[in-house]
Each structure stands twice: as C-alpha cells, then as structure tokens.
Amino acid sequence: MSPSGTFSRRSAIAFTMSPPDLEHLRARGRWPLPNRPRVAIVGSRRPSPYGEAVAEQLGTDLAKSDVIVVSGLALGIDAAAHRGALNGGGVTVAVMGTGVDVVYPAAHFRLAEEILAAGGALVSQFPDGTSPRRQNFPARNWTMAALSDVVVVVEAGEGSGALITAEAALDLHKEVMAVPGSIFSALSVGAHALLRDGAGLVQNARDILSILGLVGEVLDDPLPAPNRLGFALLPERDGLVAHLSDVLALSAADVARKLQLPVSEVLGRLTALELDGAVRRHGAGYIRALRRGKERA
Amino acid sequence: MLAGLEARHVEVQADSANGEAKFLLVGLAATSVKEARERVRSAIKNSGLDFPQRRLTVNLAPAELHKQGSALDLPIAVAIALTQIGKAPPHRSAFLGELSLDGAVRHVAGVLVAARWLRKRGYDRVFVPAVDAAEAALVQGLEVIPCTNLAQVVGHLVRGPAIEPQPPTEPVIEHDLEASDCDLAEVHGQDEARRALEIAASGGHHLLMSGSPGAGKTMLARCLPGILPPLELAEAMEVAQIRSLLGDLAANRPLDWTRPFRAPHHGVSMAGLIGGGAGLALPGEISRAHHGVLFLDELAEFQASVLQALRQPLESGRVAITRSAGAVTYPARFMLVAATNPCPCGWAGDGLRACRCTPAVIDSYQRRLSGPLLDRIDLKVGVKRVSLEALASEPLGEPSAPVRDRVIGARRIQLERQGCLNAQLKPARLRQLAVLDSVARRTLERWAEQRGLTARGFHRAWRVARTAADLDGSDHVAERHILEALGYRLHDVAA
Numbered sequence: 001m002s003p004s005g006t007f008s009r010r011s012a013i014a015f016t017m018s019p020p021d022l023e024h025l026r027a028r029g030r031w032p033l034p035n036r037p038r039v040a041i042v043g044s045r046r047p048s049p050y051g052e053a054v055a056e057q058l059g060t061d062l063a064k065s066d067v068i069v070v071s072g073l074a075l076g077i078d079a080a081a082h083r084g085a086l087n088g089g090g091v092t093v094a095v096m097g098t099g100v101d102v103v104y105p106a107a108h109f110r111l112a113e114e115i116l117a118a119g120g121a122l123v124s125q126f127p128d129g130t131s132p133r134r135q136n137f138p139a140r141n142w143t144m145a146a147l148s149d150v151v152v153v154v155e156a157g158e159g160s161g162a163l164i165t166a167e168a169a170l171d172l173h174k175e176v177m178a179v180p181g182s183i184f185s186a187l188s189v190g191a192h193a194l195l196r197d198g199a200g201l202v203q204n205a206r207d208i209l210s211i212l213g214l215v216g217e218v219l220d221d222p223l224p225a226p227n228r229l230g231f232a233l234l235p236e237r238d239g240l241v242a243h244l245s246d247v248l249a250l251s252a253a254d255v256a257r258k259l260q261l262p263v264s265e266v267l268g269r270l271t272a273l274e275l276d277g278a279v280r281r282h283g284a285g286y287i288r289a290l291r292r293g294k295e296r297a
Numbered sequence: 298m299l300a301g302l303e304a305r306h307v308e309v310q311a312d313s314a315n316g317e318a319k320f321l322l323v324g325l326a327a328t329s330v331k332e333a334r335e336r337v338r339s340a341i342k343n344s345g346l347d348f349p350q351r352r353l354t355v356n357l358a359p360a361e362l363h364k365q366g367s368a369l370d371l372p373i374a375v376a377i378a379l380t381q382i383g384k385a386p387p388h389r390s391a392f393l394g395e396l397s398l399d400g401a402v403r404h405v406a407g408v409l410v411a412a413r414w415l416r417k418r419g420y421d422r423v424f425v426p427a428v429d430a431a432e433a434a435l436v437q438g439l440e441v442i443p444c445t446n447l448a449q450v451v452g453h454l455v456r457g458p459a460i461e462p463q464p465p466t467e468p469v470i471e472h473d474l475e476a477s478d479c480d481l482a483e484v485h486g487q488d489e490a491r492r493a494l495e496i497a498a499s500g501g502h503h504l505l506m507s508g509s510p511g512a513g514k515t516m517l518a519r520c521l522p523g524i525l526p527p528l529e530l531a532e533a534m535e536v537a538q539i540r541s542l543l544g545d546l547a548a549n550r551p552l553d554w555t556r557p558f559r560a561p562h563h564g565v566s567m568a569g570l571i572g573g574g575a576g577l578a579l580p581g582e583i584s585r586a587h588h589g590v591l592f593l594d595e596l597a598e599f600q601a602s603v604l605q606a607l608r609q610p611l612e613s614g615r616v617a618i619t620r621s622a623g624a625v626t627y628p629a630r631f632m633l634v635a636a637t638n639p640c641p642c643g644w645a646g647d648g649l650r651a652c653r654c655t656p657a658v659i660d661s662y663q664r665r666l667s668g669p670l671l672d673r674i675d676l677k678v679g680v681k682r683v684s685l686e687a688l689a690s691e692p693l694g695e696p697s698a699p700v701r702d703r704v705i706g707a708r709r710i711q712l713e714r715q716g717c718l719n720a721q722l723k724p725a726r727l728r729q730l731a732v733l734d735s736v737a738r739r740t741l742e743r744w745a746e747q748r749g750l751t752a753r754g755f756h757r758a759w760r761v762a763r764t765a766a767d768l769d770g771s772d773h774v775a776e777r778h779i780l781e782a783l784g785y786r787l788h789d790v791a792a
Contacts, residue, residue, distance in 0.1 A: 045655070046652075159653070251489055251679065251681055252488075252489050252784065253486065253487070253488035253489040253681075256488060257488070263488040263489055263491075263492050264492055264765065264777075264781050265777065265781075267489065267492075267780075267781050267784035267785075268776075268777045268778075268780035268781040268784060269780070270784060271744075271780040271781070271783045271784040272740070272780050275740065275743060275744055275747065275783075284507065284508060284678075284679020284680065284681045285679065285681070
C-alpha cells in the first residue's frame with residue numbers, strides 16, 4: 001500500500017521520526033532474538049472482546065509456527081497478543097515505551113515476568129528508569145515496526161497508535177496486514193482504512209505465514225471460533241446469548257425490544273448470564289464473552 | 298429568633314429613666330440588630346407616636362444569646378411604645394417583623410418556623426408582617442395578627458383589638474399538579490433508564506445515569522417530578538418550613554404540593570449545596586430538595602470535597618452543620634439523581650463516535666466520582682444515544698401518568714407495610730420485610746462474593762429488589778427481583 005493513507009493527522013509526527021537505531025536497544029531477557037520470523041500484533045488498548053480474541057488466537061497460532069510475536073505490552077490487543085503467544089508456548093517480545101525496568105501499565109508486571117520466563121525479551125530504546133511519557137510512544141511504535149517482518153493491525157480506531165506502527169512499517173518497507181472488524185464498530189475504522197489502501201487481509205494465521213513464505217497457500221477459511229465457555233448454560237438463558245454480539249454491545253433495552261420482553265426481565269436474565277461469565281458489560285450494554293471468567297487486564 | 302428549624306425566645310425589655318436623651322441597646326446584638334435602633338426611632342416618630350426624650354435602655358434577654366436578624370425590629374418598637382404609654386405587654390404573645398422608616402411592617406424569613414415553635418411553647422398569639430400571615434396561619438391553634446404598620450399594632454394593643462386575626466390557612470391538597478415540564482411520552486426509547494427511573498421513584502432510591510452528551514440524561518431526570526406522588530401534608534409542612542427560612546414561600550400559596558426538584562450547577566460551593574453562611578447555617582440545596590429530587594448533572598465536574606460532603610446526608614437523611622453561632626440540623630431526605638459522561642470527551646462506550654481519552658484519563662475521571670459515593674447510589678444505568686432517525690419519528694414511550702400510578706401503588710404498599718420507603722429500611726427490618734427465597738439469597742451472595750460487594754452495596758441491592766418486588770405486587774423477593782437489582786449495580790461507569 002502507498003504511504004498516502006487517510007490517517008494524515010498522525011503522519012506528521014510519524015514522518016519526522018528517523019528510523020530507530022536497533023544496535024543500541026536496552027534489553028532484559030534473551031537478546032538478541034533467535035533468527036526467526038517476527039510478527040508485530042498491534043491494536044487498540046480498549047478493544048472489543050472480538051478483537052481481543054482475534055489477537056490472542058493469532059498470537060497462539062503464530063507462536064506454534066515458531067514465529068516470534070512482537071507487541072508493546074500495552075492494555076488490550078498488545079496484552080492479548082503476548083498472552084496468546086505464551087499460551088502457544090512461543091517466544092514473545094515486548095517493545096516498551098518506558099525504560100526496560102519500568103513496566104507500564106503496572107498491572108502487566110506478571111505478564112512481563114512470564115514473557116521473560118518463556119525465553120522472550122523486554123526491549124526499549126529509552127534509558128533505564130524512563131517513566132511513561134506520551135511523546136515517547138510514537139518512537140516506540142517505530143521500533144516495533146523495525147524489529148518485525150510483518151505488522152498486523154487488529155482493531156484500531158481513528159488516530160490509534162497502531163496506525164503509527166503501520167505507517168512506520170511502510171516507511172521501513174515492511175509488510176502491513178490488517179484484520180477486518182465489524183462495519184458498525186468505531187474500532188474497525190483504522191484497520192479498514194489500511195485494507196482499503198492495500199494492506200494484506202488477515203483471516204487466520206496462515207494468511208500471515210504465507211506472506212512470511214512459511215506456508216504455500218492462502219486459505220479463505222475463517223479462524224475457528226474460540227471455544228466459548230466450556231460449560232453448559234441453562235437452556236432458557238442460552239437463548240438470550242444467541243441474541244448478543246461479541247463485537248458490539250447491546251443494551252438490555254435493545255435485547256428486550258428484539259425479543260418483545262419486558263426490560264426488567266431481560267436485565268435480570270442478562271445479570272444471571274453475567275454471573276455465569278457468559279456475557280460481559282461493555283459500556284452501557286452487554287456483549288457475549290468469548291472466554292470464561294478471564295477479566296481483561 | 299430562629300436557629301435553624303428551631304427558634305429561640307428573645308424577651309425585649311424597655312426602660313426609660315431620667316437622664317440624657319440616649320438610646321441604648323444591650324444584649325449581644327449583631328450589627329443587623331444594632332441597626333434596629335435607627336429604624337425603630339424613625340418608625341416610631343413617623344407613626345405619630347412619641348419617642349422617649351429620656352435615657353432609654355432596651356435589653357434583649359437572655360443576654361448570652363447571640364442575636365441577629367431584623368425580625369426584632371417590631372418587638373423592640375412595640376416595647377418602647379408601650380413603655381412610653383405605660384401599658385403592660387400582652388400575655389403569651391410574640392412579635393416578629395422588620396420595620397421600614399415610615400413604620401410599615403416588612404416581610405421576614407422563617408415566620409412559619411417561628412409560628413410552629415411558638416405554638417409548641419404554649420403561646421396564644423403571634424404578631425407577624427401581613428405579607429407573612431398566611432404562612433403563619435398554617436399553624437393550627439395559634440392566633441395570627443397580620444400587621445401592616447406600627448401605628449396599627451400599637452393602637453390594637455392600647456385601645457383594644459382592632460385588627461382581624463388571620464383566618465387559619467386550610468391545607469387544601471391540590472390533586473391536579475401543574476403539568477411537569479417533561480413527560481415521559483416525549484422520551485425516545487431508553488427503556489432501561491425509564492425502568493430505573495420508575496424503580497427509583499417507587500422506592501426513593503438514588504440513581505446515576507451515565508452516557509454520552511445528548512443521550513437524554515437531563516430530560517429523563519426532568520421527567521422524575523411528573524411520576525412522583527404529591528407531597529403528604531406533613532411533608533409539605535417540612536418543605537414549607539425550609540422555604541420559609543429562606544424567605545422563599547409564595548405569599549398567596551404557602552403550601553406547595555409538588556415535590557421539590559433542585560438542580561444546582563456543578564460550580565456550587567459546599568455552603569450552597571450542604572448549607573452554610575455566617576453565624577448559624579442556612580439550609581443548602583440538599584435541604585431544599587427535602588422530600589424531593591436533587592439532580593446533579595455532570596457529577597464528575599463537582600468539587601471532590603463537595604461530593605464527599607454528600608455522603609452523610611445520603612445515609613441519614615439529615616445534615617448537621619456547625620458554624621460560629623452554633624450547630625443546626627436540617628432535614629435532607631432527598632432522592633439523588635446524578636448524570637455523568639463516561640469520560641472527559643464523553644464518547645467512551647458510545648459505539649458510534651470514537652472516544653479520544655486514554656484509559657488512564659478515563660480512570661482518573663471516574664475515580665473522581667469516589668467509590669464511597671458510587672457505593673451509596675442504588676441504581677446505575679447506562680443511557681445510550683438514540684439514533685437520529687429514531688428521534689425524527691414519533692416517540693412511542695409510555696406517558697408519565699400510568700407510570701405515576703404504578704409508583705403511587707408501590708409507595709402505598711411500602712408505607713402500609715413499614716411506614717417508610719424501601720430506601721430508608723434499616724438492615725434488620727429489611728431482613729424481616731424482604732425475605733429472600735433460597736435461590737434469590739444464593740444469587741445475591743454469589744454476586745457479592747464475585748464482585749466484592751460491600752455490606753452497604755449488598756443491602757442497597759436488596760432494597761432495590763424489594764422495590765422491584767413491590768412494583769410486581771409480590772410479597773416475597775424472588776430471584777428475578779434480585780437479578781434485576783444487581784443489573785443496576787454497574788461497577789464501571791464507562792468500560
């Protein structure tokens with residue numbers, strides 16, 4: 001795709017950035033990285049459950065194919081990608097916008113430890129002790145692109161930092177790919193703009209592997225849906241779940257209207273489902289949970 | 298003299314003695330009272346009465362009580378006039394009123410409060426400014442003498458009764474309240490918020506609405522007075538007393554049956570919201586909202602300290618304020634209805650428009666709505682923007698009238714069962730009156746454990762469930778009621 005994207009507001013920052021010096025990165029863990037293909041998975045810090053599930057699944061599948069998963073240790077898509085790679089038994093690298101000794105957000109302390117324990121690394125272009133500063137993150141995004149062979153964008157709203165990573169990747173002649181989302185979701189705008197401009201379509205990990213030359217053919221079959229809950233719901237409640245989406249939150253009133261039921265009853269049933277871990281609150285509404293009980297970090 | 302919703306008795310003694318013509322006023326009088334000297338002197342002269350050309354001492358007893366306000370003008374002037382004429386003051390009578398220089402008796406605040414207190418203390422008669430007479434005559438068993446000017450009052454006292462007592466103001470309950478400025482029929486969609494509003498109105502619960510700008514939070518709140526029952530007589534009297542203190546009562550219609558709806562701006566000061574002022578505190582917005590609704594729009598924009606101060610009244614329904622001249626307690630049993638954006642830009646969780654706030658910013662924005670305050674709010678509901686095409690169509694919402702009938706029905710059940718609304722039930726009575734079946738209990742306990750519900754939150758959810766059951770006409774609280782109540786305990790304002 002051409003670098004003349006639609007996200008020009010951020011481009012001004014992006015293009016004034018010089019390519020980072022990869023020789024002088026600070027690192028904790030295994031460094032330099034083993035000589036294997038590297039894929040960055042980036043996206044929103046507040047994704048939908050759909051985006052999170054996609055990032056985690058891709059992380060796992062890539063890790064199983066011995067690909068190193070690169071991401072930024074941030075909330076949301078980043079954490080899901082790291083987590084997925086760890087679940088797949090793979091090596092993952094967190095490119096940090098702080099000093100390598102400053103885990104940000106602090107809630108990801110354990111995740112950082114696990115990355116190290118699994119033979120991955122935390123790297124940063126900033127001196128030790130650097131605290132999180134807004135102006136440092138675009139530079140970090142460039143480093144992430146520079147360290148990777150392919151950048152995959154999963155759910156990035158307008159103006160998302162993930163789009164800086166994508167632009168940096170173009171500038172550095174790296175491949176950019178994107179996962180489509182719902183056309184109803186504001187979180188899809190960034191990834192869809194990339195796809196419109198020629199980014200590679202990601203429907204499953206094989207799409208990425210084929211770009212890396214690891215598998216010969218591109219298949220059109222979508223990712224298998226993640227095993228949703230692993231337990232059976234009461235049938236009366238399950239019926240309600242079918243009316244919920246895993247991308248867009250529906251309010252109790254929306255569902256009640258659809259089913260022609262009183263809102264008080266639907267709200268009660270949704271609460272019961274929430275108690276069971278089958279649905280989650282999302283904004284002013286409810287969304288189908290894709291994994292049981294695991295709270296977003 | 299008034300001290301909050303209590304009054305203090307001040308005896309005015311006047312004595313004229315031989316000596317240089319001088320007017321002394323003693324007895325710990327504040328500036329507003331000292332100025333009475335000048336007003337009283339002119340008023341007496343301009344009423345065609347003699348002002349003593351001797352050494353005049355006016356004593357305000359008890360001497361240690363700090364006195365303030367202009368209501369002492371009339372008693373001082375009457376005392377002087379009677380001393381001059383040599384007549385004893387009437388028995389078991391009280392006077393209050395401010396004088397203007399020409400002798401006219403002017404309005405003072407708090408006449409109703411003073412009259413009630415005088416009645417309780419066994420007084421027979423009170424002389425009040427004519428404009429405030431209807432207000433004072435709300436008190437049964439007290440003769441109210443409306444005073445227009447000083448000459449008339451003195452004539453009445455010296456030459457025998459000339460002023461007709463004010464006939465008692467009969468509290469006539471007006472059933473057809475003025476149409477509220479918002480009707481639920483005008484609200485598009487928002488079924489969840491409507492239901493929450495109905496539950497809140499039925500049980501007197503506090504409500505928080507969270508949603509993007511323009512989602513309709515303010516309009517929903519403004520519909521609330523229209524679905525509440527009119528005030529009861531005792532409630533209307535309490536509301537009238539607060540308004541009387543603030544000089545806010547309509548002269549021709551002292552009792553108002555509409556529940557108060559107060560919506561202070563988020564710039565409101567602590568004194569403005571809670572009550573305050575120099576000397577003794579005056580009631581603030583929370584007391585003006587007594588028996589009604591306190592609507593706080595843009596909750597996160599209020600000063601943190603001001604919101605903190607809401608916590609005590611939210612629990613106890615009253616507020617105690619200490620100022621230099623002493624402590625007063627005002628009732629403040631209001632329904633709190635608050636509205637907030639989910640984040641500073643307002644679009645978090647909107648779905649249609651992207652939010653530009655970072656998670657850290659949203660976090661700190663929401664933390665401003667301190668946990669303890671949110672914990673005291675029983676119902677939290679997200680309000681979603683309605684699409685433009687839906688707005689253009691005819692709203693299909695249920696109008697306020699049937700909702701109000703259901704609210705009144707549910708309130709009647711509560712008052713008959715326990716003499717108060719569910720929101721005011723103490724935990725012990727709640728256990729007694731809102732028995733949970735075993736399934737409902739297990740569900741509530743499971744939720745409490747999973748979400749780390751505080752004991753307060755636990756009981757609040759239980760109370761809301763009681764109200765849901767009352768709206769349902771159900772004696773016991775079933776699982777569906779608990780589940781619905783828990784549905785309104787959003788822990789997260791945005792997400």
